[in-house]
Amino acid sequence: MKNLKWLWLLIMFVVCFSLQVSVADWLSIFEVSPDFVIIFIVAVAIKCGPAAGCFWGFAAGFAQDVYAPVEWLGAHSIAMTIVGFVVGQLNERFLTLNMPAKVGVLGLAYMICDGIYFGITGLSKEIVTNLFLTKSLPGCAYTMLIGSILFYLDVGKKKTHV
Amino acid sequence: MLRAFRFIVDLFSQRHGVVAFAFFLALGLLMRQAPNSVRQSVVSAALGSVFYPAQLAVSSLNAYRAVAEENVQLKEENARLRQETYHAREGLQELARLHTLVRFDDKWDYPIVTSRVVGHNPGRFLTTLVINRGNKHGVKEDMPVFSMNGLVGKITKASLTHSRVQLLVDPNLKLSVMERRTRVVGFLESMDGHTLTAMVPAHAGVVAGDTLVTSGLGGIFPKGIPVGTVKEVRKSDLDVMRQMDVEPFQEFSILEEVFVMEKEPDWEIKELLDEEP
Numbered sequence: 416m417k418n419l420k421w422l423w424l425l426i427m428f429v430v431c432f433s434l435q436v437s438v439a440d441w442l443s444i445f446e447v448s449p450d451f452v453i454i455f456i457v458a459v460a461i462k463c464g465p466a467a468g469c470f471w472g473f474a475a476g477f478a479q480d481v482y483a484p485v486e487w488l489g490a491h492s493i494a495m496t497i498v499g500f501v502v503g504q505l506n507e508r509f510l511t512l513n514m515p516a517k518v519g520v521l522g523l524a525y526m527i528c529d530g531i532y533f534g535i536t537g538l539s540k541e542i543v544t545n546l547f548l549t550k551s552l553p554g555c556a557y558t559m560l561i562g563s564i565l566f567y568l569d570v571g572k573k574k575t576h577v
Numbered sequence: 578m579l580r581a582f583r584f585i586v587d588l589f590s591q592r593h594g595v596v597a598f599a600f601f602l603a604l605g606l607l608m609r610q611a612p613n614s615v616r617q618s619v620v621s622a623a624l625g626s627v628f629y630p631a632q633l634a635v636s637s638l639n640a641y642r643a644v645a646e647e648n649v650q651l652k653e654e655n656a657r658l659r660q661e662t663y664h665a666r667e668g669l670q671e672l673a674r675l676h677t678l679v680r681f682d683d684k685w686d687y688p689i690v691t692s693r694v695v696g697h698n699p700g701r702f703l704t705t706l707v708i709n710r711g712n713k714h715g716v717k718e719d720m721p722v723f724s725m726n727g728l729v730g731k732i733t734k735a736s737l738t739h740s741r742v743q744l745l746v747d748p749n750l751k752l753s754v755m756e757r758r759t760r761v762v763g764f765l766e767s768m769d770g771h772t773l774t775a776m777v778p779a780h781a782g783v784v785a786g787d788t789l790v791t792s793g794l795g796g797i798f799p800k801g802i803p804v805g806t807v808k809e810v811r812k813s814d815l816d817v818m819r820q821m822d823v824e825p826f827q828e829f830s831i832l833e834e835v836f837v838m839e840k841e842p843d844w845e846i847k848e849l850l851d852e853e854p
Contacts, residue, residue, distance in 0.1 A: 429631070436697060440830050465594030473601040480608070481623045482698035482705040484749050484770070488616040489608030496605055500598040535609070542769040550771065
């Protein structure tokens with residue numbers, strides 16, 4: 416059963432990446448598109464805990480690092496690992512995550528991820544401010560919107576099973 | 578095997594995932610600290626062994642789906658008309674492509690390798706593409722890559738069957754450009770991995786709407802490939818230079834097909850570049 420769960424997560428991981436490199440572009444509004452990968456990481460961390468969050472966070476981050484400038488290798492991996500761990504910890508220790516809380520945590524995870532990434536890559540303050548306002552904030556809102564739909568569908572699915 | 582896997586999973590799950598967190602964080606930090614050559618090998622190994630085959634499969638599935646859809650559509654039509662329409666459409670596409678290629682060839686006289694984009698960065702900052710042409714097809718490192726609209730970037734890593742394209746928005750790519758009207762030379766770079774910024778001497782009088790092309794300096798890109806238009810001119814920290822936002826002619830996220838110009842860097846300049854530490 417556990418193995419099946421890992422296989423299922425692997426499939427979802429591939430699906431999310433496929434969505435990110437195809438559907439995300441079609442959904443982009445003013446060059447802002449949702450981040451399916453971070454939705455996946457948050458969902459996994461919430462459902463499976465911090466260890467799985469770390470693992471899939473690292474895997475997703477590394478997949479993004481492969482295509483980023485070589486000098487920034489590791490930046491996405493570190494950011495996503497931290498996000499997976501933090502969200503898993505939040506869910507395990509402090510929060511009973513209902514729908515709005517999940518969406519809030521998703522937004523928080525998005526901002527943490529970008530914050531760490533900007534910090535690691537060493538971009539100047541001016542550039543970071545600009546990227547934060549033009550990319551991170553709108554992207555975060557858009558991702559939260561898409562995330563809320565996906566989380567809602569997931570909750571709905573559970574209810575029908577019960 | 579399964580036991581070993583379970584043992585690792587159990588080990589990593591201990592203490593609320595702290596072990597896993599420490600391990601992956603250390604791995605990430607190690608990558609950050611590794612020398613550039615090691616990083617390059619890590620990226621190449623990962624790209625060649627996992628990501629390229631996976632993306633090629635996804636890309637091929639997309640191509641298969643497109644063909645299947647087209648097939649269903651065509652079946653609905655009369656056989657003769659279908660054949661004619663198909664030939665006409667193919668012919669028109671071929672003609673348009675040949676027109677473009679001939680224009681480029683006339684200008685620069687280098688062989689062109691047409692290639693399909695099979696993968697790109699899944700993150701929020703698109704800086705790299707993977708194409709399905711490599712050493713086997715004559716593609717080598719530092720060859721210019723362009724589309725029908727303009728310059729796309731250059732080859733940074735060529736494997737046997739695929740290559741990595743460094744896009745103009747990669748912060749590590751700095752490019753010498755020339756403004757077409759005033760003929761003044763400046764340089765273009767992306768500082769944030771998203772927008773393009775050009776630095777041009779202030780006295781040149783470059784204004785918004787002017788066109789930037791490659792200057793031919795640097796030895797990698799030939800002179801005259803369209804790069805983009807000046808969107809906004811700003812005053813830079815240096816009084817003698819003007820900083821300007823540039824809108825590239827090519828939207829990188831929607832690229833499906835690119836051309837690699839089989840032009841190797843001029844040997845004198847390449848020698849100088851190779852001497853750099």
